[in-house]
Amino acid sequence: MTPSPPRLAVSGLEVAFGGLTALDGVSFDVRPGETVALIGPNGAGKTTAFNAICGLVKPRKGTVHIDGRPAPARTTRLLAAGVARTLQGLGLFDRLTVLDNVRAPLIALRDRDADAKARTVLDDLGLTGLADRPAGALPYPERKRVALARALAPRPRLLLLDEPAGGLGPADIDALAETVDRLDCAVLLVEHHVDFVMRTADRIVVLDFGRVIATGTPDEVRDDPAVEAAYLGVEAAA
């Protein structure tokens, strides 16, 4: 039997901004059900990798495949291919209610069960009581949860999370880690919060200066001297 392809396969990705090579031959994959964290110091290329996966920047070389097929470049097509993402800036429609924000991707997909699916995900994330509030009126942790709910509403097979723990306090980070652990889709997350990454990731890919310098389980990566020098050492000294 042919093994099924990875949910996400990134191969030989090269991205340049003028003379700056932001990604230099980056390859990694995310298998079904797996949570992979992309970490590295500031400027390592994490966001650029995310953006290349979503078609927001065009690679000079390399490929991105979703379930064995070339990744589409437009958000709605990515959604239709089973890929959803959150944004660092959240990108909520502040004047719309929480429910309408979460329903938005389902409506874009012309999903007839938009209302029921949106309400289910609100329930899963403990947001039902806020369904009718304008998203812009909520405190940041709740807004962040709404952004996660919106990404989960179409029931993606691959979820891309851009700094999901950023700006959250310890209690919200704990709750988020539990939520991520419960997800059955594949997850790729970019995150600076090392404890959160160590708790949630099955595998970690470490970038430095646009190259993958290590890949492994949290324990393997923690013990890797190159990683300590490039990233964890910087964190530890901070």
Ligand SMILES: Nc1ncnc2c1ncn2[C@@H]1O[C@H](COP(=O)(O)OP(=O)(O)OP(=O)(O)O)[C@@H](O)[C@H]1O
């Ligand atoms: N649109 C752009 N134009 C020019 N240079 C860019 C652009 N986007 C990113 N870069 C550069 O590419 C490199 C990688 O940046 P990127 O934002 O991907 O890193 P990062 O690992 O996400 O960093 P951070 O943790 O600070 O968000 C950096 O040197 C950055 O200055």
